[in-house]
Amino acid sequence: MNNRDMMSKHQGKAAGVVKALLWIYSTCVFLLLLYMTYQSLRPRSDILGKTFAAPEKLSLGNYIRLLTEEHFFRYFGNSLVILVFSLALLVFLSSLTAYGIARYQFKGRRFCRVFFLIGMMFPAQLGVIPIFQIMKTLGLINSPLSVILVSSANISMPVFMLTNFFEKLPNEIYEAAVIDGAGEWTAFRKVMFPMASPVVFTVCITASVQIWNQFFLPLVFLQRDEMKTIPQMVTKYTSNIMNTVDLAAAASTLATIPILLLFIIFSNRILDGVMSGGVKG
DSSP states (O other): OOHHHHHHHHHHHHHHHHHHHHHHHHHHHHHHHHHHHHHHTSOHHHHHHSTTSOOSOOOSHHHHHHHHTSOHHHHHHHHHHHHHHHHHHHHHHHHHHHHHHHHOOOTTHHHHHHHHHHHTTSOGGGGHHHHHHHHHHTTOTTSHHHHHHHHHTOOHHHHHHHHHHHHHSOHHHHHHHHHTTOOHHHHIIIIIHHHTHHHHHHHHHHHHHHHHHOOHHHHHHOOSGGGOOHHHHHHHHHTTHHHHHHHHHHHHHHHHHHHHHHHHHHHHHHHHHHHHHSSOO
């Protein structure tokens, strides 16, 4: 057996181990979600007193209470506004930045790439004090715009993926667009950017998880109750878990459903985007 065959055999074994671990992890997560959903259909007395007993009854009472009495749609609307506008601004900034780094030769180009790679190691929490002072000076405390601006600035990973993709595009595509009369902006908007749609789609889905689930930034910048988001709603019930365990389970289930559906529906496109933008050709 030559070295190439041995290497292929080892890679096959490693891939099998990784696949098995991913299946185990996915099964555990699925069972936890199923258990959480099951508990959300039970009254608080049964959850606390008969946790592992067979249910006497299952009902949607906890969900009805959340939707009618606990202002769920207000929290959901706040999270949705932040998510949509953060994604739009993040895609706009990261795609333009990545296109410039990938397609143009300029002094400091390599530094820019390293800068964004380093940026993936530092969360926004490290600079929360000066960021808070800036938002306070701008009068954006208790405004969704503060969370949107900070969330959309997290472009390190999108820039990395899009830069790799734009670098792989042949120059002939751009030259053909220029010959047809397209200017720089038109060539990017109508030709280059649409071709990056698989990577952009993956960026949107992965960033959606972070933006939807983020707790720290809304906690700092959105202090009025009517401005709070879904994660803060969940925390309201989990902070006093013994008295609100039924609502905590229902709220956690409702908070998980939107992102879970996105991953289930668009899982294939996410893989395509990762393969297109994650590795240089």
